[in-house]
Amino acid sequence: VIYALRMQSKRETFYATLVGHSVPTYCTAGGRATLCALPPEEAREIITRFPLHSYTSYTNVDPDSIMNSLEQARRDGFAQVQNEFVLGEVAIGVPVVNRQGRPLGAIHIAGSLSEWSAEDFARRAAPIAQEAARAISGSF
Numbered sequence: 001v002i003y004a005l006r007m008q009s010k011r012e013t014f015y016a017t018l019v020g021h022s023v024p025t026y027c028t029a030g031g032r033a034t035l036c037a038l039p040p041e042e043a044r045e046i047i048t049r050f051p052l053h054s055y056t057s058y059t060n061v062d063p064d065s066i067m068n069s070l071e072q073a074r075r076d077g078f079a080q081v082q083n084e085f086v087l088g089e090v091a092i093g094v095p096v097v098n099r100q101g102r103p104l105g106a107i108h109i110a111g112s113l114s115e116w117s118a119e120d121f122a123r124r125a126a127p128i129a130q131e132a133a134r135a136i137s138g139s140f
Contacts, residue, residue, distance in 0.1 A: 024085070026047050027059045029080060029093030030093065030105075030108030031106070032073055032081065033093030033106040035070055036071075037095035037101065038102075043112070044063065047063050055085050055086075056087050063110075077126070078122070078129060080093075080118065083113070089111070089113065092129055094106060096137050107129040107133045107136075109128070119131050121135075
């Protein structure tokens, strides 16, 4: 996943999230959101194409477990990760799709686990991200 636009948070700047930088699809909310918009076979092929690297001690590197999280994201309408790419971070992602339902990217919102529980963050951020993704998706 390559960041194309970023709105700075009030406190944190992570080098990896600056415009033009890339992050892995398998352990980021935006990446999983994009993957969950693909057919499962295609998502699995992408996940297993390269070795999976642990960025933190919480990074999920098991392809079957990641596929389960993609199924959960499809049911929920958003992907969520905690501590997988950045320690102390909770993030949700919602796919942006074209008219054929193919992913074009994702809306990714991150917060600090020192300020939010994962449940409260999802309850607050997911509807906003879903509304934005629907608005953008409707324009393609």
